[in-house]
Amino acid sequence: xxxxxxxxxxxxxxxGNDKSIKCEQNLGHDTMYWYKxxxxxxxxxxxxxxxxxxxxxxxxPNRFSPxxxxxxxxxxxxxxxxxxxxxxxxxxxxxxGGLRPLHFGNGxxxxxx
Amino acid sequence: EDQVTQSPEALRLQEGESSSLNCSYTVSGLRGLFWxxxxxxxGPEFLFTLYSAGEEKEKERLxxxxxxxxxxxxxxxxxxxxxxxxxxxxQERSNTGKLIFGQGTTLQVKP
Numbered sequence: 001x002x003x004x005x006x007x008x009x010x011x012x013x014x015x016g017n018d019k020s021i022k023c024e025q026n027l028g029h030d031t032m033y034w035y036k037x038x039x040x041x042x043x044x045x046x047x048x049x050x051x052x053x054x055x056x057x058x059x060x061p062n063r064f065s066p067x068x069x070x071x072x073x074x075x076x077x078x079x080x081x082x083x084x085x086x087x088x089x090x091x092x093x094x095x096x097g098g099l100r101p102l103h104f105g106n107g108x109x110x111x112x113x
Numbered sequence: 114e115d116q117v118t119q120s121p122e123a124l125r126l127q128e129g130e131s132s133s134l135n136c137s138y139t140v141s142g143l144r145g146l147f148w149x150x151x152x153x154x155x156g157p158e159f160l161f162t163l164y165s166a167g168e169e170k171e172k173e174r175l176x177x178x179x180x181x182x183x184x185x186x187x188x189x190x191x192x193x194x195x196x197x198x199x200x201x202x203x204q205e206r207s208n209t210g211k212l213i214f215g216q217g218t219t220l221q222v223k224p
Contacts, residue, residue: 004156041198043157043214056211090156099145099164099204102212104156 003027006091006105013081014113021076021108023091029103030096031055032074034066037088037107049074050096081112115140119201119215126191126222134186134218136201146184147212148177149200157200191222 004025013019025032033056034046047066048056054066063079074091088109092102117138126132138146145164149157161170163179170177174195176187186199198219202212 041151041200041217041219043200043202043212045211048211092156099162101147101159101162102157103159106154106156 004091004093004103004105006089006108008108009106010109010111012111012113015081015083017081018077018079019081019110020078021089021091021110023074023076023105025072025091025093025103027093027103029093030071031094032068032071033092033094033102034074034076035090035092035104037090039087043090047074047076078110081110083112086110086112115203115205115213117201117203117213117215119199119218121218122216123219124221126188126220128192128222128224129190131187131189131191133188134199134220136184136186136215137182138184138201138203138213138215139182140203140205140213142206144204144206146179147202147204148184148186149202151198151200151217160199188220191220193222193224196220196222 006023031050033048035043037043046060049068052068065077068074088107090107091105094100094102120135148160151157161177166181168179174189178185198217200217202214
């Protein structure tokens with residue numbers, strides 16, 4: 001029974017296309033995140049939602065738009081994909097209250113050609 | 114600027130050969146420091162949270178310690194199944210839940 005699940009696991013697409021990545025958590029957590037991991041395995045936060053409200057929005061191109069239809073789901077839509085968007089994108093969730101460990105999904109490897 | 118630096122980037126050990134991984138951090142106000150383990154093709158898996166200098170946490174062959182400027186992950190008598198990338202992350206006092214990660218140490222334990 002997967003706690004944080006992301007789809008798809010692999011995504012290969014061409015420059016200029018628009019794509020979405022979906023994330024769902026069944027842990028009952030209040031907060032969800034999107035992180036980007038580059039080729040050097042460096043994880044950097046992109047967005048965070050708490051109870052469907054955006055609370056963290058790092059310096060990310062506005063081609064990236066998160067959407068949270070409910071507190072169990074946080075999707076990531078990317079417009080006009082660029083080569084530099086190639087990376088592994090991780091969804092995560094945690095209980096509200098800070099200092100709570102993040103539970104990560106297994107990532108979506110995005111390759112832009 | 115808040116920063117987390119891990120060393121070494123890569124570490125090869127023989128089975129049973131104990132060692133330590135380092136995580137140095139600079140943050141305006143530390144709320145907590147986290148250690149995660151990441152296997153290839155998987156998301157990071159939570160190991161420990163440390164809250165204050167002097168604190169230690171243990172789990173099987175792993176022990177994490179914290180000072181005011183760095184944390185160590187000690188691995189005692191490692192086994193091949195301990196091979197993974199170990200990530201350190203800090204949370205600062207803004208209480209947004211944001212974690213700042215280091216680049217990780219990739220550990221390979223040979224039988």
